[in-house]
Structure formats: C-alpha cells, structure tokens
Amino acid sequence: MTINCNGQLIDLKAPKVMGILNITPNSFFDGGTYKNEADILSKVEKMLVDGATFIDVGAYSSKPNAEFVSVQEEINRILPVVALIMKLFPEVILSIDTFRSEVARISIESGAAIINDISAGKLDEKMMETVAKARVPYIMMHMKGNPQTMQTLTDYDNIVKEMILYFSERVFEARRHGISDLIIDPGFGFAKTLDQNFEVIRKLEDFQMLDLPLLAGISRKSMVYKTLENSPEEALNGTTVLNTISLSKGANILRVHDVKEAVETVKLWNKLKK
Known part of the structure; x- marks a missing residue:
C-alpha cells in the first residue's frame, strides 16, 4: 500500500501518523490556538520532530453544527498558512482538509500533496x-449530509454494511475520474451516534475488503470524552486506547492532535507485531 506524495513514495503497510493543524477559530478542541505565524510554525515543527509523516491543515471546522464559511474566507485562511509552511518546511507532506475543489486546487498549486475530503466528493x-x-492522493470520508445537518442523519439498518456500500460507490466514482491513490476514513463522529461509532470501530477490520489504506480519526472526539465523562482536554488517554484498537484492526494512518503519543503507540504496535 504505497501512495505518491509529490514524488515521495509513502509505504502505508507500516502505520503512519498524521498531525492535525486546525487554523479555524472554532474547532472543537484547538480552535483559535494558533493566532500568528510563530505559533503555527512552532506547532508544525513539533509535530514533525515528534514523528508525523503528514500534516493535515484545515480552515473550515467540520464539527457538528459548525458555522458556514464562504469559499473565499476558507481560501484566505488556508493559503497563507500553506505558503508559510512550505517555505519553512519544503519537504513536509501537507494534507488539506477541505470539501471544496477550489480550495483544493489552490492549495495543491501552493505545494500541498494530499486532499482530505469529509464528503468524498458529494459536496x-x-x-x-x-x-x-x-x-494527488485523496482521502474519502464517510458522512451523510453536511456539518450542519449530519447529526440528524443517523438512521441505519446495518451501519457497517451501508458504509462499505457507500465507499464502494465513491471508489468507483474516483476510479472513473482517474484517481489512483485512495484512502478511506470511516468518519467517526460524522452522522453517527455514540453507539454507532463504537459499532464501527468494533468491525473496523471489515473495511479491509475494500483493499485500500484506512485512516482512523478518533483524536479527542466525543466518542472518547463523552464515554469517559470528561472533556476533550482530558481525552488523550482514551484516544490512545482507541488508536491502539484501530491499529489492531488494520488502520494505516492515525490522524491525531497529539503526535508524540500516537507515534509511540505505532512503535509499540510494530514491536508487538514483530
């Protein structure tokens, strides 16, 4: 399982870590944290030193009921950050968290290497x-509706079966367009109840039938902190537990806020497998 990122071949048979850089003012965990260039560069440097293979930059919060942001505002937020990161860290593999083609196009032209689309092209x-x-590689996530409506769209007869059918259709569409490198993301927390999130992680290995790399994005989400009855700030330990379970069920990429801990999880998992 190899993907081509700006000429770099990344082998995903050995799990990799994707660090999250939210440059939104309203992200559920770290919104508004990075207010200037120094903060952004410091965070990116730390994630790279800690062992992140990818940095995922997002300028539109996709949390439930997130406020609408125009295309131009999203571009205005993300483009200077992409340019800044590429200037200081030219070898970085940047992923762009967007469901808008214009944001994707401009970011790729500025050096981004992956597009991470919560809608799998549906928006x-x-x-x-x-x-x-x-x-470029394309991460396709499972979601119904949009960030404003998704939590009202949680009715499933068999959630995992329906998700696999969804991905089969989206993969077919992506191949029809000529996209070579695909990664699937089950979309924990997107159009899913708390119990449904755990049903998906229990059956995560079922997604291997799609024969594509699998990304797990569980970091500090409500399925962790609501179950533990704490807060996103207190959800690192729970995140690590579910990341470990995800690795055991075939996850190839862990998308996280806390890179050091995730990299250590992967190292221990690799040692155990050997």
Missing part, C-alpha cells in the same frame, strides 16, 4: 476532477 461535484488532474 462539490468538481472535487474528484480536480484531484485527478492534480494526481
């Missing part, structure tokens, strides 16, 4: 065409 009909033309 912008030009997204897959844009990704295919740029020849």
Whole structure:
C-alpha cells in the first residue's frame, strides 16, 4: 500500500501518523490556538520532530453544527498558512482538509500533496476532477449530509454494511475520474451516534475488503470524552486506547492532535507485531 506524495513514495503497510493543524477559530478542541505565524510554525515543527509523516491543515471546522464559511474566507485562511509552511518546511507532506475543489486546487498549486475530503466528493461535484488532474492522493470520508445537518442523519439498518456500500460507490466514482491513490476514513463522529461509532470501530477490520489504506480519526472526539465523562482536554488517554484498537484492526494512518503519543503507540504496535 504505497501512495505518491509529490514524488515521495509513502509505504502505508507500516502505520503512519498524521498531525492535525486546525487554523479555524472554532474547532472543537484547538480552535483559535494558533493566532500568528510563530505559533503555527512552532506547532508544525513539533509535530514533525515528534514523528508525523503528514500534516493535515484545515480552515473550515467540520464539527457538528459548525458555522458556514464562504469559499473565499476558507481560501484566505488556508493559503497563507500553506505558503508559510512550505517555505519553512519544503519537504513536509501537507494534507488539506477541505470539501471544496477550489480550495483544493489552490492549495495543491501552493505545494500541498494530499486532499482530505469529509464528503468524498458529494459536496462539490468538481472535487474528484480536480484531484485527478492534480494526481494527488485523496482521502474519502464517510458522512451523510453536511456539518450542519449530519447529526440528524443517523438512521441505519446495518451501519457497517451501508458504509462499505457507500465507499464502494465513491471508489468507483474516483476510479472513473482517474484517481489512483485512495484512502478511506470511516468518519467517526460524522452522522453517527455514540453507539454507532463504537459499532464501527468494533468491525473496523471489515473495511479491509475494500483493499485500500484506512485512516482512523478518533483524536479527542466525543466518542472518547463523552464515554469517559470528561472533556476533550482530558481525552488523550482514551484516544490512545482507541488508536491502539484501530491499529489492531488494520488502520494505516492515525490522524491525531497529539503526535508524540500516537507515534509511540505505532512503535509499540510494530514491536508487538514483530
């Protein structure tokens, strides 16, 4: 399982860590934390030193009921950050967390290497065409509706079966457009209840039938802190537990706020496998 990121071949048979850089003012955990260039560069440097393979930059909060942000505002937020990071860390593999093709196109032109789309192309009909033309890896997440409506769309007869059918259809569409490198993300917390999130993680290995790399994005989410009856700030230990379980069920990428701890989890997991 190898993906091509700006000419770098990344082997995902050995699990990798993706560090999260939210530059939104309203992210559920770290919104508004990085207020200037020094803060941003310090965070990126720390994640890279701690062992992140990828840095995922997002400028539109996708938490439930997140406020709407215009395309231009998203571009205004993300473009200077991409340029800044690429200037100081030219070898970094930047992923862009967006469901908008114009944001994706401009970010790729500025040096980004991966597009991470919460809608798998369903919220912008030009997204897959844009990704295919740029020849970059594409992360496709499972979600119904949009961030404003998704938590009202949690009715499933068999959630894992329906998700696999969803991914089968989206993969077919991506291949039809000519996208080579695909990664799937079950979308923990997106159009899923607390119990449904745990049902998905219990059956995470079922997604291996799609024969694609699997990304697990559980970091400090409500399925952790609501179950533990604490807060996102107190959810690191719970995140590590569920990341470990995800690795045991075939996850290839851990998308996290806390890179050092996730990298240590992967190292221990690799040692155990050997």
